[in-house]
Amino acid sequence: MTTFKVLRFDPAKDKAPRVDTFEVPAEKGLTVLESLYYIMENHDGSLAFRSSCRAAVCGSCAMHINGKYRLACNTQVETLKSDIITVQPLAHLPILKDLVVDLTNFFKHYDEIKPYIIPDSKLPEKEFVQSPKERRKIDGMVDCILCAACYGSCPVAAGEPGYLGPHALLKTARFVYDSRDKSTKERLQLVAHNKGLFRCHTIFNCQIACPKNLDPSGAIAKLKMKSVWSSLKEILPF
Amino acid sequence: MSMFDVIIVGGGLAGLRAAIAAKESGASPLIISKIHPVRSHSGAAQGGINAPLANHPDGKDDSPAKHAFDTIKGSDYLADQDAVELMTSTAPSAIYELEHWGCPFDRTTDGRIAQRPFGGAGYPRTCFGADRTGHYILQTLYEQVVKQQIPVYEEWFVVSLIANEGTCCGVVAQNLRTGKLEAIEAHAVIFATGGAGRIYGRSSNALTSTGLGMSIPFWAGAHLKDMEFIQFHPTTIIGKNILMTEGCRGEGGYLINKDNERFMKRYAAEKMELAPRDIVSRSIQTEINEGRGFSIDPASGGSGGGYVHLDIRHLGRAKIMERLPGVRDICLEFLGIDPIDSPIPIQPAQHYTMGGIDTDSNGKTAVKGLYAAGECACVSVHGANRLGGNSLLDTIVFGKFSGIKAAQESLESKTKCRIDANALKMTLKQVEAHLQRMCDNRGNENPYQIKLELAKVMDDKVGIFRTGSDMKEALDKVRELKKRFKQIRSAGMITPFNYNLLWLLEMEGNLDVAEVIAMGALARQESRGSHSRRDFTKRDDQNWLKHTLASYTKDGPVLSYKPVTITKHQPQERKY
Numbered sequence: 001m002t003t004f005k006v007l008r009f010d011p012a013k014d015k016a017p018r019v020d021t022f023e024v025p026a027e028k029g030l031t032v033l034e035s036l037y038y039i040m041e042n043h044d045g046s047l048a049f050r051s052s053c054r055a056a057v058c059g060s061c062a063m064h065i066n067g068k069y070r071l072a073c074n075t076q077v078e079t080l081k082s083d084i085i086t087v088q089p090l091a092h093l094p095i096l097k098d099l100v101v102d103l104t105n106f107f108k109h110y111d112e113i114k115p116y117i118i119p120d121s122k123l124p125e126k127e128f129v130q131s132p133k134e135r136r137k138i139d140g141m142v143d144c145i146l147c148a149a150c151y152g153s154c155p156v157a158a159g160e161p162g163y164l165g166p167h168a169l170l171k172t173a174r175f176v177y178d179s180r181d182k183s184t185k186e187r188l189q190l191v192a193h194n195k196g197l198f199r200c201h202t203i204f205n206c207q208i209a210c211p212k213n214l215d216p217s218g219a220i221a222k223l224k225m226k227s228v229w230s231s232l233k234e235i236l237p238f
Numbered sequence: 239m240s241m242f243d244v245i246i247v248g249g250g251l252a253g254l255r256a257a258i259a260a261k262e263s264g265a266s267p268l269i270i271s272k273i274h275p276v277r278s279h280s281g282a283a284q285g286g287i288n289a290p291l292a293n294h295p296d297g298k299d300d301s302p303a304k305h306a307f308d309t310i311k312g313s314d315y316l317a318d319q320d321a322v323e324l325m326t327s328t329a330p331s332a333i334y335e336l337e338h339w340g341c342p343f344d345r346t347t348d349g350r351i352a353q354r355p356f357g358g359a360g361y362p363r364t365c366f367g368a369d370r371t372g373h374y375i376l377q378t379l380y381e382q383v384v385k386q387q388i389p390v391y392e393e394w395f396v397v398s399l400i401a402n403e404g405t406c407c408g409v410v411a412q413n414l415r416t417g418k419l420e421a422i423e424a425h426a427v428i429f430a431t432g433g434a435g436r437i438y439g440r441s442s443n444a445l446t447s448t449g450l451g452m453s454i455p456f457w458a459g460a461h462l463k464d465m466e467f468i469q470f471h472p473t474t475i476i477g478k479n480i481l482m483t484e485g486c487r488g489e490g491g492y493l494i495n496k497d498n499e500r501f502m503k504r505y506a507a508e509k510m511e512l513a514p515r516d517i518v519s520r521s522i523q524t525e526i527n528e529g530r531g532f533s534i535d536p537a538s539g540g541s542g543g544g545y546v547h548l549d550i551r552h553l554g555r556a557k558i559m560e561r562l563p564g565v566r567d568i569c570l571e572f573l574g575i576d577p578i579d580s581p582i583p584i585q586p587a588q589h590y591t592m593g594g595i596d597t598d599s600n601g602k603t604a605v606k607g608l609y610a611a612g613e614c615a616c617v618s619v620h621g622a623n624r625l626g627g628n629s630l631l632d633t634i635v636f637g638k639f640s641g642i643k644a645a646q647e648s649l650e651s652k653t654k655c656r657i658d659a660n661a662l663k664m665t666l667k668q669v670e671a672h673l674q675r676m677c678d679n680r681g682n683e684n685p686y687q688i689k690l691e692l693a694k695v696m697d698d699k700v701g702i703f704r705t706g707s708d709m710k711e712a713l714d715k716v717r718e719l720k721k722r723f724k725q726i727r728s729a730g731m732i733t734p735f736n737y738n739l740l741w742l743l744e745m746e747g748n749l750d751v752a753e754v755i756a757m758g759a760l761a762r763q764e765s766r767g768s769h770s771r772r773d774f775t776k777r778d779d780q781n782w783l784k785h786t787l788a789s790y791t792k793d794g795p796v797l798s799y800k801p802v803t804i805t806k807h808q809p810q811e812r813k814y
């Protein structure tokens with residue numbers, strides 16, 4: 001048996017969050033997500049958590065598990081090497097119920113950076129020509145599953161709800177470095193301010209938290225450089 | 239009470255594409271999805287999407303006509319040939335559109351969209367982005383939805399249609415965030431709720447892919463078509479049944495039994511590992527059944543059954559890291575093995591519902607004002623067996639057509655389909671009462687036990703190989719479970735984020751769809767595509783070259799049949 005200590009909170013009823021304890025039979029390969037289902041199906045049907053793909057690609061199930069940000073679905077209980085597993089929602093975000101957090105701000109910031117390609121107005125008849133080398137520039141940047149682990153882990157985002165956040169800045173980089181996108185200048189303007197790029201204190205929490213091993217802090221650093229360069233270019237005579 | 243021109247239920251590829259098309263056609267669309275669109279099952283698609291672009295050096299002679307022929311042959315001649323031709327001739331422009339919207343496809347050395355070989359295809363025509371194609375397309379379409387400022391009610395769970403004198407004019411949905419039920423009116427509704435794989439236990443599908451999305455239109459008078467045709471994917475990891483894309487074999491992977499033999503030579507000497515899925519799945523299952531597979535150590539848990547090896551080691555680290563990085567991650571995270579060094583233990587599992595809500599190529603169903611597209615629909619382009627890479631294509635091609643048609647018709651019929659306020663209130667009350675009954679139920683049946691028993695009987699008795707007596711047993715079992723489901727013990731309440739209640743409602747849909755699958759399968763006395771009977775081993779065009787239709791009645795589904803559309807290709811024996 002493994003003991004699960006799960007944070008519970010129903011803002012409509014409870015004054016403060018509490019921790020409920022459940023026993024789940026140990027089984028080889030069992031994941032934290034499967035354990036949560038076990039709890040819902042056998043102990044307490046009211047336990048609320050998000051899930052969908054159960055294969056680490058949809059971004060539904062990011063949580064704080066035994067002190068780290070992880071996806072519940074690809075975290076095997078065994079690998080946590082602990083008889084007690086604590087499961088909490090992503091930090092710093094309002095709890096809607098139990099492990100379900102409010103991602104309104106997270107997606108609002110996503111919307112704010114114009115998260116869509118802005119190509120030349122004249123489209124080619126077939127595909128854009130993009131060399132493999134050009135395509136490789138956006139490797140990793142296109143793999144974000146919008147799980148919000150980085151956002152939850154970021155102390156800056158916690159203190160400043162207006163801060164765009166690692167995911168939105170990574171998404172900006174995804175378009176800035178795409179050879180088909182033609183709006184770098186506008187994009188940099190959208191993020192080069194004190195609630196964007198320059199709010200990031202390079203704490204690297206996002207990079208550590210990301211369950212897909214992506215590098216939002218690296219992308220932010222690149223964008224900072226680029227934006228400094230492009231403003232320099234405007235004032236320098238060469 | 240809100241009012242839109244077109245409501246799209248579902249935020250996967252089909253739903254998003256339909257919404258964009260409706261908006262571009264001048265209508266005001268609303269997307270409703272029980273999960274945020276980017277969480278949709280479509281994002282799990284790995285291998286790629288088919289189009290005869292002729293970008294690959296070995297694919298120079300490819301054409302829509304050849305793509306159509308492969309699809310029709312793959313379908314074991316049950317696909318409607320006009321619909322297939324429409325899909326394959328639209329494919330190139332549909333892919334270029336995605337590319338113009340920024341979809342990060344892999345590239346050929348000369349900078350065009352890269353293509354890889356896939357099962358049952360005469361040429362390499364599967365466009366891909368590593369093994370994350372579905373993720374890339376889903377993100378791309380969602381980006382366009384943001385750009386077009388299309389409203390999305392995310393985490394709203396649709397539980398019923400609103401109908402007025404047989405015309406669909408909206409939906410009743412539960413806002414999961416508040417728990418409240420609301421009626422939302424529209425002049426047209428498009429269902430794009432995806433597949434029903436979670437009726438089965440061993441399935442590659444997301445947990446959100448359930449039968450409810452097909453059963454809501456079914457209860458309202460739409461027909462379900464060809465539901466007995468369930469695709470079993472040859473290669474899913476043992477235990478968890480997470481997919482290992484056909485791209486593994488497309489890139490050159492082997493299937494190996496315990497005698498270290500590439501056994502596909504016995505079953506499809508020419509195409510080997512790249513024969514269509516129905517054939518490869520049967521071959522693997524035969525190896526396992528005849529003792530040439532590996533057996534699962536019961537201590538390792540999981541869903542049981544035997545397995546064989548998918549071996550990609552010879553592709554080498556570089557190619558695996560470049561083309562199949564997601565597959566490698568899955569092996570590392572879920573099996574604790576690295577496919578660069580070890581073969582992958584795989585077994586077939588339920589993967590795709592070829593059947594679905596009966597539609598024409600504009601997505602129209604038998605119910606006025608109601609449309610369907612994507613995996614929940616059956617146009618039909620996949621017939622008795624879908625080719626890998628054709629289903630993503632299906633979602634964007636027919637998603638778009640249904641969006642355009644629904645927009646047109648809703649703009650034309652604006653005044654006609656209004657329902658009066660009292661009738662609307664009545665509908666809402668009825669739905670609420672139904673949910674409340676579900677919550678108040680204090681019988682002695684455990685609903686999750688019913689879910690497990692359903693999954694098991696479908697896995698065991700309506701699986702890769704079928705017999706009349708097994709399927710009869712399955713049908714009886716499903717009917718018994720339906721009865722028992724009325725006696726469940728539930729401690730539910732209509733509250734915010736009550737996923738327990740959501741599951742109960744989904745199970746109700748699963749049971750009804752399972753009944754249709756089992757009935758259709760039992761009735762069809764032949765073997766065709768994925769429907770492989772040990773008691774009727776041959777395809778029988780004389781009697782069974784026809785689509786199964788199921789209609790809902792209070793006393794259970796009623797089956798009827800309709801002809802298959804044949805244009806150019808007379809049925810032949812299917813050899814690979």
Ligand SMILES: Cc1cc2nc3c(=O)[nH]c(=O)nc-3n(C[C@H](O)[C@H](O)[C@H](O)COP(=O)(O)OP(=O)(O)OC[C@H]3O[C@@H](n4cnc5c(N)ncnc54)[C@H](O)[C@@H]3O)c2cc1C
Nearest residue numbers: 248249250251252272280285286396432612613627629630
């Ligand atoms: C692991 C895997 C890999 C695959 N790989 C490929 C591939 O490489 N190539 C290929 O061509 N095909 C592939 N397929 C098949 C393909 O991915 C699916 O058929 C396709 O994505 C289905 O898209 P869809 O838009 O119809 O539905 P989905 O993407 O499943 O979306 C369904 C939507 O409906 C919503 N919904 C459902 N019910 C309700 C409700 N009651 N109320 C509100 N919303 C609801 C959900 O929230 C979701 O947004 C794969 C399938 C699997 C399982």
Ligand code: SF4
Nearest residue numbers: 144145147148150210
């Ligand atoms: S960058 Fe990583 S942690 Fe952040 S949302 Fe994307 S996948 Fe999640």
Ligand code: FES
Nearest residue numbers: 052054058059073
């Ligand atoms: S359930 Fe999809 S990422 Fe975990």
